[in-house]
Amino acid sequence: MIAEVVVSKTAAESLFGRWETRLKVPALLLLVFSFAFIRDLRLLPLLVLVAALIYAFSGLPFKYLVYRVRLPGFFLLAMAIILPFWSGQTIIWQLGPLALRQEGSLGLLLVAVKFFAILTVVIALFGTTSLPQLTVALRTIGIPWLITDLLLFTYRYLYQLSSDLRRIHLAARLRGFKGKSISALKPLAFISGTMLVRSHEQSERVFQAMTLRGYGNSSLPLPLFRPLPADYMLLAGSVFISVLLIIFQLIM
Amino acid sequence: MHIPDGILPVSAALSGYVAAGGVTWLSLNRIKKIFKNPREFIPRASLLTAAFFVASMIHIPVPPTSVHLILSGLMGVILGWFAFPAILVGLFLQAVMFQHGGLTTIGVNACLMGIPALLAGALFRSRRYFGADRKIINGLLAFLSSFLAIVTGAFTAALLLIYTIPAQLNVSAERAAIIILAGAHLPVALIEGVFTVMVVLFLLKVKPALLEGDRL
Numbered sequence: 440m441i442a443e444v445v446v447s448k449t450a451a452e453s454l455f456g457r458w459e460t461r462l463k464v465p466a467l468l469l470l471v472f473s474f475a476f477i478r479d480l481r482l483l484p485l486l487v488l489v490a491a492l493i494y495a496f497s498g499l500p501f502k503y504l505v506y507r508v509r510l511p512g513f514f515l516l517a518m519a520i521i522l523p524f525w526s527g528q529t530i531i532w533q534l535g536p537l538a539l540r541q542e543g544s545l546g547l548l549l550v551a552v553k554f555f556a557i558l559t560v561v562i563a564l565f566g567t568t569s570l571p572q573l574t575v576a577l578r579t580i581g582i583p584w585l586i587t588d589l590l591l592f593t594y595r596y597l598y599q600l601s602s603d604l605r606r607i608h609l610a611a612r613l614r615g616f617k618g619k620s621i622s623a624l625k626p627l628a629f630i631s632g633t634m635l636v637r638s639h640e641q642s643e644r645v646f647q648a649m650t651l652r653g654y655g656n657s658s659l660p661l662p663l664f665r666p667l668p669a670d671y672m673l674l675a676g677s678v679f680i681s682v683l684l685i686i687f688q689l690i691m
Numbered sequence: 692m693h694i695p696d697g698i699l700p701v702s703a704a705l706s707g708y709v710a711a712g713g714v715t716w717l718s719l720n721r722i723k724k725i726f727k728n729p730r731e732f733i734p735r736a737s738l739l740t741a742a743f744f745v746a747s748m749i750h751i752p753v754p755p756t757s758v759h760l761i762l763s764g765l766m767g768v769i770l771g772w773f774a775f776p777a778i779l780v781g782l783f784l785q786a787v788m789f790q791h792g793g794l795t796t797i798g799v800n801a802c803l804m805g806i807p808a809l810l811a812g813a814l815f816r817s818r819r820y821f822g823a824d825r826k827i828i829n830g831l832l833a834f835l836s837s838f839l840a841i842v843t844g845a846f847t848a849a850l851l852l853i854y855t856i857p858a859q860l861n862v863s864a865e866r867a868a869i870i871i872l873a874g875a876h877l878p879v880a881l882i883e884g885v886f887t888v889m890v891v892l893f894l895l896k897v898k899p900a901l902l903e904g905d906r907l
């Protein structure tokens with residue numbers, strides 16, 4: 440049900456994989472926000488080029504990108520149905536009551552390119568960074584420990600609870616549960632309730648075990664921050680592109 | 692309900708970050724006031740967050756299709772002030788693991804799901820004025836909390852999308868789009884309301900301590 444996020448060896452050793460996470464996260468965050476800032480259609484080829492270059496430097500295979508884009512792509516599909524036919528006044532093609540409008544079609548083009556460009560950068564970021572590395576970066580940019588601890592522990596138990604759910608589901612199916620009609624709502628609610636009760640009870644044992652190992656006495660020290668010149672160059676490159684995109688948008 | 696990257700203008704995405712930051716700050720302050728040692732409750736909140744994450748992936752059969760639940764109302768009922776940080780963490784994990792939702796829109800999405808979750812929790816906790824151990828009161832408040840959490844989130848998301856998409860819709864198209872987008876969530880809200888009633892009544896019988904909200 441939940442596939443573990445594994446950063447491949449090639450991706451981890453790529454230019455982006457080796458980039459110090461504490462610089463990579465704010466730099467790429469700034470870049471995706473500058474992508475989101477674009478409203479001028481003439482800047483879209485630049486967005487595509489930057490996103491393609493970043494993905495090429497990430498060392499991730501192309502099929503990984505295609506696989507990852509599938510799920511969020513459904514939302515775009517809904518926009519593709521609404522925007523070109525409902526938005527704007529200039530009709531460019533008509534078939535009976537169905538009218539394709541210029542403003543809506545251009546709006547869809549803007550949304551779609553920004554969507555894929557941002558998604559490509561986000562996939563390159565998360566595909567080359569492990570979750571513990573991301574947590575350290577989040578701590579460095581000022582996210583409170585309560586949130587980062589919650590993030591790490593939730594991630595830790597996600598796989599265990601997912602396999603628990605699979606087991607409960609299998610046991611229910613062996614007892615004749617089909618789950619094909621709305622009447623399955625009650626057993627599924629009880630399965631969810633059972634998971635919540637089990638998690639609550641397990642958390643008491645987990646906290647005791649963690650306390651014995653010293654959790655709560657002091658904050659864990661962050662790994663040493665030792666960026667290389669290449670890390671700063673990548674940061675400078677990202678900031679330069681982001682500022683350039685924003686300036687282009689403002690003057691165009 | 693998850694608005695992906697690239698759809699909203701940067702002003703809306705940044706406003707979402709600011710609003711989510713504010714609500715997170717408020718939630719953490721309340722948590723620190725309520726719990727003498729908040730660290731003690733991290734494993735519990737994390738395990739319950741993970742349980743919600745996994746439970747939201749259960750497909751509820753609604754022939755000829757199936758829906759997956761959002762569970763924001765139930766999170767508010769069980770996690771109390773922890774609901775907002777838990778939703779924020781859940782959305783971040785969804786963005787990391789499935790690219791579901793978005794990175795620039797994580798603040799907006801957290802507000803769309805998290806603020807109704809906090810309100811749902813507050814609504815459910817009003818049961819102490821009507822009889823906290825009465826089955827009918829628990830069931831009624833559980834349904835309302837969950838139903839309203841989904842409807843409020845979906846309606847706000849629809850409004851946000853309609854008023855921020857790049858090209859302007861005409862007035863009648865706007866109205867139709869809002870009705871369609873929000874209306875599409877109505878069956879999910881009803882199913883989720885009934886589902887929450889069943890989970891709450893189950894917990895009332897098996898582990899009532901889980902319904903204490905802020906005391907976890």
